[in-house]
Amino acid sequence: MSYINKEEFAEMVKTYQLELYRLSFAILRNEADAQDAVGDAIVKAYEQRRMLGSKEKFKSWIMKIVVNTSKNMLRSKHQIVYIEDMPEMKVGASEKRDEVWDAVLELDYKHRVVVVLYYYECFSAKEISQMLHIPEGTIKSRLARAREKLKTLL
Amino acid sequence: MNNLTDEKIRKLVADSKVEPPEGYEDKIDSLLNQLDESEKKTRFAWKRAAAIFIIFLLVGSAGVYATISGRNRNLENLSDTQKQQFLDDASEANTERDSYSRELSDTEEERLEELKIAYNIEGKSPQKSLSLVAYGNQVTENKLCFVTSESKFYFPEREMTDEELLEIIDFYYKRDYSIRALGEKNVQSRTTVPEDHIVQLAEKYVKSIYDIDLSGSKYTLDKIEDSEITVYLVGISTKDAERYEVTFQPDSDMFDSVTKVNSDNFVDDIQVDRQLYREKLTDTKDIIEKFADLRQIAGSSINYVYKDDGILKNGIITYAFEMSDGSGYFLYYSCAHDEIYSMVYMKDMNSYYEVLENNRKVEERLGFRREKVELDPVVFLSE
Numbered sequence: 001m002s003y004i005n006k007e008e009f010a011e012m013v014k015t016y017q018l019e020l021y022r023l024s025f026a027i028l029r030n031e032a033d034a035q036d037a038v039g040d041a042i043v044k045a046y047e048q049r050r051m052l053g054s055k056e057k058f059k060s061w062i063m064k065i066v067v068n069t070s071k072n073m074l075r076s077k078h079q080i081v082y083i084e085d086m087p088e089m090k091v092g093a094s095e096k097r098d099e100v101w102d103a104v105l106e107l108d109y110k111h112r113v114v115v116v117l118y119y120y121e122c123f124s125a126k127e128i129s130q131m132l133h134i135p136e137g138t139i140k141s142r143l144a145r146a147r148e149k150l151k152t153l154l
Numbered sequence: 155m156n157n158l159t160d161e162k163i164r165k166l167v168a169d170s171k172v173e174p175p176e177g178y179e180d181k182i183d184s185l186l187n188q189l190d191e192s193e194k195k196t197r198f199a200w201k202r203a204a205a206i207f208i209i210f211l212l213v214g215s216a217g218v219y220a221t222i223s224g225r226n227r228n229l230e231n232l233s234d235t236q237k238q239q240f241l242d243d244a245s246e247a248n249t250e251r252d253s254y255s256r257e258l259s260d261t262e263e264e265r266l267e268e269l270k271i272a273y274n275i276e277g278k279s280p281q282k283s284l285s286l287v288a289y290g291n292q293v294t295e296n297k298l299c300f301v302t303s304e305s306k307f308y309f310p311e312r313e314m315t316d317e318e319l320l321e322i323i324d325f326y327y328k329r330d331y332s333i334r335a336l337g338e339k340n341v342q343s344r345t346t347v348p349e350d351h352i353v354q355l356a357e358k359y360v361k362s363i364y365d366i367d368l369s370g371s372k373y374t375l376d377k378i379e380d381s382e383i384t385v386y387l388v389g390i391s392t393k394d395a396e397r398y399e400v401t402f403q404p405d406s407d408m409f410d411s412v413t414k415v416n417s418d419n420f421v422d423d424i425q426v427d428r429q430l431y432r433e434k435l436t437d438t439k440d441i442i443e444k445f446a447d448l449r450q451i452a453g454s455s456i457n458y459v460y461k462d463d464g465i466l467k468n469g470i471i472t473y474a475f476e477m478s479d480g481s482g483y484f485l486y487y488s489c490a491h492d493e494i495y496s497m498v499y500m501k502d503m504n505s506y507y508e509v510l511e512n513n514r515k516v517e518e519r520l521g522f523r524r525e526k527v528e529l530d531p532v533v534f535l536s537e
Contacts, residue, residue, distance in 0.1 A: 006186075009189070046189050052393065064395075065394060101170050
């Protein structure tokens with residue numbers, strides 16, 4: 001099986017660069033960290049591009065890598081700054097505000113991720129389940145809870 | 155907005171504009187242009203890293219298993235440049251093994267063991283880093299240092315201080331962490347007979363415990379030998395950039411440990427939640443019954459360490475299951491990841507109890523409390 005070359009890889013990353021940032025930001029809620037996480041994820045994906053089964057799966061594949069990379073960064077960041085610097089984890093002042101997006105960011109971590117993948121990226125519950133290694137039923141219940149919460153926020 | 159349906163949310167989201175910060179696209183362009191270069195930078199020293207680290211942990215300590223993939227928070231501050239330097243030094247050394255200018259004294263060995271635990275449990279770190287020099291002729295007599303080209307520690311003739319021992323411990327962990335972190339980016343596929351069998355077993359165990367699809371994964375296999383131990387280490391890197399490690403004793407089809415290597419399983423801001431630990435028993439049961447007859451469980455317990463303020467140490471819970479034949483299974487639950495991230499099998503639980511007792515003494519001295527909640531096997535079966 002031939003794997004994607006650098007040009008194809010770059011083109012696909014460019015296609016989804018906004019989505020990658022949005023997903024990472026939803027997890028990290030910090031501009032600089034989200035950019036770093038996307039950068040790390042792109043390098044990781046490039047180095048492992050031989051493992052990509054088919055180009056059609058590129059988006060879900062790289063988004064999963066973004067989720068893993070961002071989660072790892074969130075944990076290490078959280079661990080380091082948990083006492084003295086938590087405000088840094090909030091939305092940056094330069095972030096353009098959007099009522100819906102702000103409401104999504106108010107959700108807790110588990111719900112934010114599924115909301116972004118489901119509503120923003122239009123993955124099905126089954127696809128999200130496969131991406132996150134979480135049962136489909138759990139994804140659906142998280143979506144239901146997220147909807148309830150969004151009702152109160154919007 | 156009481157009637158918030160999927161359709162309405164999708165419409166709201168479609169109108170929602172989430173824009174990345176200024177300069178983001180330029181950064182992506184720049185990164186994409188450098189991709190070839192970044193690939194060349196990664197050098198492979200996985201085998202050596204695994205060997206030196208596991209030997210360091212295993213010798214004189216049976217409590218290695220839970221920490222093989224553990225990451226201390228001391229390590230999280232390492233910059234990419236520092237990590238790369240550790241990798242470069244390890245790769246350029248003219249030997250595969252570390253050596254020492256003299257043996258450790260009995261008291262040094264004893265303190266080294268205690269300090270290792272303190273380093274992991276308390277995050278105790280040295281005041282300064284181990285002194286590194288490139289060549290043997292740069293060594294200052296009677297001063298602790300490490301010669302990178304020889305991969306050799308030069309110890310002072312006198313008894314080393316706690317600070318010096320901590321510098322050695324810190325160096326080992328940081329070097330291992332760095333090489334693993336960078337080495338993971340360049341995993342090579344090596345499967346040769348008879349080791350193929352071990353790789354297949356490792357794959358089976360990982361699939362069984364974590365219930366994941368490993369198609370498209372890459373495998374590494376290393377035989378780690380020392381005068382006292384031999385361990386096989388199978389590394390599995392999935393197409394989703396997750397990593398699993400399985401260790402085996404020679405001539406054994408049963409694993410020593412199966413671990414999902416997360417960048418950081420340790421957190422220090424989670425309150426003890428006894429109810430949650432009970433609830434997770436169902437997960438442990440699901441895993442254990444894939445390997446053992448639940449009716450053969452002679453004793454089981456939930457174990458954790460915490461401070462007076464109720465903060466769970468490291469965010470890790472251990473579920474221990476002693477079987478009627480004297481063997482045991484341990485499942486490690488990470489609160490940060492909300493998952494069982496590691497499983498360990500021990501043929502003889504007595505060695506575990508020895509380690510536990512040793513750890514308990516150090517923990518007490520550091521102000522921690524260890525709680526062991528004994529479970530009635532009947533209760534476990536009915537959970």
